[in-house]
Amino acid sequence: MSKVEDVKIIELPKYLDSRGNLSFVEQNNHIPFHIKRTYWIYDVPGGENRGGHAFIRNQEFVIALSGAFDVVVDDGQNRASFNLNRSYYGLYIPNGLWRTMENFSTNSLSLEFGSEHYSVEDYIREYDTFLKMKSNGQI
Ligand code: TYD
Numbered sequence: 386m387s388k389v390e391d392v393k394i395i396e397l398p399k400y401l402d403s404r405g406n407l408s409f410v411e412q413n414n415h416i417p418f419h420i421k422r423t424y425w426i427y428d429v430p431g432g433e434n435r436g437g438h439a440f441i442r443n444q445e446f447v448i449a450l451s452g453a454f455d456v457v458v459d460d461g462q463n464r465a466s467f468n469l470n471r472s473y474y475g476l477y478i479p480n481g482l483w484r485t486m487e488n489f490s491t492n493s494l495s496l497e498f499g500s501e502h503y504s505v506e507d508y509i510r511e512y513d514t515f516l517k518m519k520s521n522g523q524i
């Protein structure tokens with residue numbers, strides 16, 4: 386049963402260099418799961434939100450490769466907002482949390498790693514259903 390407190394900002398390695406900086410992530414290291422999927426969100430029009438659902442099994446790791454946005458997480462009782470605005474920080478989001486991505490800056494680029502392949506059945510898209518499953522201990 387994941388809680389908002391289980392969501393973690395993880396500082397990634399960074400090699401500062403006059404030629405340009407470099408950061409990296411490794412699965413089962415900075416990313417605390419085996420990566421099955423990578424996707425990215427870009428060209429988000431001003432004022433639009435993404436997410437607005439929970440995953441039953443999928444864990445995620447989110448990096449703001451460019452620009453900035455907020456990730457709001459909710460466990461049915463508590464809510465927290467994380468502002469991602471540097472490419473050397475990642476946000477680990479366990480499964481079983483409601484999450485929304487908001488306040489995308491112009492030209493922001495969000496990179497997301499998932500622990501599961503894409504599956505429609507893994508999504509909970511109704512907040513009431515999420516609350517019921519959370520209170521039943523199903524997620
Ligand atoms: P969705 O998860 O709803 O986007 P977000 O949570 O970021 O707002 O995905 C939007 C569409 O993209 C959805 O119709 C299914 C498709 N999709 C895939 O086919 N594979 C994927 O890995 C993801 C994340 C989405």
